[in-house]
Amino acid sequence: MAALIGRDLLSLADLNSTELQELLQLATQLKSQQLKLRCDKVLGLLFSKASTRTRVSFTVAMYQLGGQVIDLNPNVTQVSRGEPIQDTARVLDRYLDILAIRTFAQEELETFADYAKIPVINALTDLEHPCQILADLMTIQESFGRLAGLTLTYVGDGNNVANSLMLGCALVGMNVRVAFPGGYEPDAGVVEQAKAIAQNQTEVILTNDPEIAVKGAQVLYTDVWASMGQEAEADNRLPIFQPYQISEQLLSLADPEAIVLHCLPAHRGEEITEEVIEGSQSRVWDQAENRLHAQKALLASILGAE
Ligand code: CP
Ligand code: NVA
Secondary structure (H helix, E strand, O other): OOOOOOOOEOOHHHOOHHHHHHHHHHHHHHHOOOOOOOOOOEEEEEEOOOOOHHHHHHHHHHHHOOOEEEEOOHHHOHHHHOOOHHHHHHHHHHHOOEEEEEOOOHHHHHHHHHHOOOOEEEOOOOOOOHHHHHHHHHHHHHHHOOOOOOEEEEEOOOOHHHHHHHHHHHHHOOEEEEEOOOOOOOOHHHHHHHHHHHOOOOOEEEEOOHHHHHOOOOEEEEOOOOOOOOHHHHHHHHHHHHHHOEOHHHHOOOOOOOEEEEOOOOOEOOOEOHHHHOOOOEOHHHHHHHHHHHHHHHHHHHHOOO
């Protein structure tokens, strides 16, 4: 079992290549029920943004491990009344065994992790969404039986999902291409990190040309054009992002065996067409299911479940 006992997961780059692959293997064993693990621990969910998949999959994963979950909606805690993060972290630390946080600034998550002695998991920030990428890589591995050497093309906004995908692909030896409109590029620091991990052994390509980017790719991936917190910009972004829609025409340029992923929730008719998300190459429902198995593996590994 992957030895992540007591560790935080604030960025996907907190894992090395071996740890990530062991985690994916554990997730696969848990999914097939080849392995059953138990741990009698309490997980807190402190989410300042909406969530369906992450909230429910973490909750069910913890229940299936025999643990318990407390949903710490900021609106019903003192967090929304401005209690300092440093104080909240040191108090929750005394009650909980592990904490998953969904918030805006990565720095806020890092402050929490600095002040809480218990493990802290990034359940999405503006910078990264590492738990999503665990499920994505698991889904790709299920579809192709391997990861190394495959090419994933992300088309759309250079957001949290794009950032973590670049890190994840580099860690497992996949080529990654990101196609985005000018001004909407992924985080420069994360790009450098991904390139450092890839060490010129695999591609980390950034481009404004979606057609060149998808050519021959085995995995096409997209996400919303305006993330949580950017709702006010959504209408202005529509014409800018239109050429970056995953349509049947764009998909036809990829490898004929290509699969299509989307972290969900999706805006049909914007970043992806109805035909593609409901089409035979879409794996989005398996991908959503795998959030449960991947996060169960993560929790089990950090908490030392047996
Ligand atoms: N993909 C994802 O994180 O979904 P939720 O926002 O519903 O958790
Ligand atoms: N990029 C999206 C992902 C949602 C799961 C957001 O941050 O809103």
